[in-house]
Amino acid sequence: MTPLDESLNAYSFLTDLQTSVGARLTGTPAEAKAVAWLENHCRMLGVEPETETFQYQPELLMHRVRSLGLVYSIVVLTVLSLTLNTWSILLGIALAFVVFGLLWRRLARSAAKSEGRNMFAGVTRPWHEIVKRPPARVVILCAHYDTAPSAPAWRRRLGQLNDAAAGLAFLGVLGLTLFCIVYGILLAIPGLRGLATTILVLWRSAGFWLVLAAGLPGTVIVTLAALTYRPAQAMPENPGADDNGSGVAVVLSLTNDLKQRPPADTDVVVALWGVEEGGVWGSEAFVDRHKNQFDPANTIVLNVDGVGRGTHLVAVSGQGVLRRRAVDSTLLQKWEEACRSIGASTIREWLTPLTGSSDHAAWLDAGFHRALSIGRGDLVPIALPLRILNRLLGLPTGAQQANLSHIHSSDDSLQNIRPESLEETRKAILVLLSRI
Ligand SMILES: [Zn+2]
The missing domain is CATH 1.20.58 (Methane Monooxygenase Hydroxylase; Chain G, domain 1)
Incomplete structure (x- = not known):
């Protein structure tokens, strides 16, 4: 399951993205450069990129x-x-x-005036055809391409x-x-x-x-x-190699795999979200606009976010405290079986407003239960007060979580990415896709 051409593996994509674009902060010229980079690479892989704009509100005081x-x-x-x-x-x-x-x-949504961009590419059919004539079954492989500002050192x-x-x-x-x-x-x-x-x-x-x-x-x-x-542009740089150059790179290498060997009776779409940092704006706008075109029972969303380092593959099993949305349990089990079959270790995480979120969130909220976010990390214990709170609230969380202390900092650089982590993630997703 190694890509035929070595330059099409995830680590090569990531190296190219990090060296030729680097940090891709929303609202900066680097963001437009990143979109152009994505478009070029999609064309190189033989899929036609199409973009869609949406409104968002920049991170402000x-x-x-x-x-x-x-x-x-x-x-x-x-x-x-x-x-x-x-x-x-x-x-x-x-x-x-x-x-x-x-x-x-x-209020933030109604005041949203800045323009962001999502990028799509249909792997099996052009994207505009898939949207016009929705397929019986679709897999949406996605990742956000923007980066966050660096968090203050203190x-x-x-x-x-x-x-x-x-x-x-x-x-x-x-x-x-x-x-x-x-x-x-x-x-x-x-x-x-x-x-x-x-x-x-x-x-x-x-x-x-x-x-x-x-x-x-x-x-x-x-x-x-x-x-x-301080405004985002005035803060130190966060290269965003793991969050989320790694997700973009894995999705692109999977695009190559699936272009060569598409799954039977299924359309595959690649979606690269803008403005995830600071409020998952891109994926939320997309779900708002297109949710009625897709059937939740036949739509599988695989979101890849932060998969370049760490020992364990993380699956988001659901989200919410008062209104709880769980990911389809069969999909979760199949994911874990796929990981086991290639010898990869896994952990589940339940997300709350205290843990942050990713681009699967709007899908789950809209009733698409087959929406899975995949991440990676070394395991660290969850802080005791949070563990007690989770227990009191009856949330399905364990005692450990992925260590994300490197993200949104200068430490999230290409030097700290493990190529094997990207490769293992790609393989696990390919096995999952062959079984669903
Ligand atoms: Zn991210």
Whole structure:
């Protein structure tokens, strides 16, 4: 299963992308250079590239204001819990999450004025024909080509503390919510007023302080992030070799494989998303526009994101906390069997707003359960507060996750990519495609 021509293997594609384009920050000339590079390479592989534009909102200071807004409204609500009716505190918590979650995203979408580009190429038929006459069965092989700005050095040095701080802060929110519900109910039952008073005393003397303390590290980190804000272009370079030159390279080498030996009765499309960093804008716009043209039961989306290093192949098994979307379990099992058959180790990860996301997300949200994101990494333990939070919320997560500390930093360079990692990922996907 080695490509016939050595120059068409994933590592050669990646080397070429990193040396002739390098960082591909959204909104910069390098982004346009990357699209031209992708178009050239598609033509070289014998598939015709087509692009589609979409609107997005660039990463601005406003995004930091969103986290500040959420964090400080929870702090204020915690303080108000000492005096105000607990049902109004609960309402406040719900409102804070709606305003700084859903509503904020809607507003950003309606204000989106910058133009991004997705690139498509039909491997089995031209893309515009596939969209016009949707196939019975389609495999969409995809990866984002943009890169993120480099995260500030202080934040990288904090490393895992970010995760621990976020986990602790949300444990605090859970504690505050629990107090409001329990106290509110006890107060409403005439015979239990005494117990309600005891709970209130406990809250005022210990619970309240514990919740404030739990939120403190997260509050400091979010405040520092807002105070040290700099526009993306002014930040040090992130070469983006693993995130996500590696995904682009693997998808291109698979394009070559599938062009030579297309799967039976299936159309194959390559999709290269723009503006994944800072809000998965490209894939979301695509799903919004085209979801009705594809049948969720016969559409398989394989998204490749960050597969250039690390010991384990990572499969995203689902996402969400309140509204949970799981990936089709048969697809996951087949993926793991495919990995096992070539001796590759695997791990599953469940994504939440605290873990970040990728371009499978809009598909899962739109009811396409056969949408799988594939990544890679060395395994590291999940921070204890996050593990406790996940357990309390009943999320299907384990004790370990892929180490992503190198991404969005100058450390994400070509020198740190393992060609064997790219090759193993490519082989695993080819085996999967031969079995579905
Ligand atoms: Zn990525």
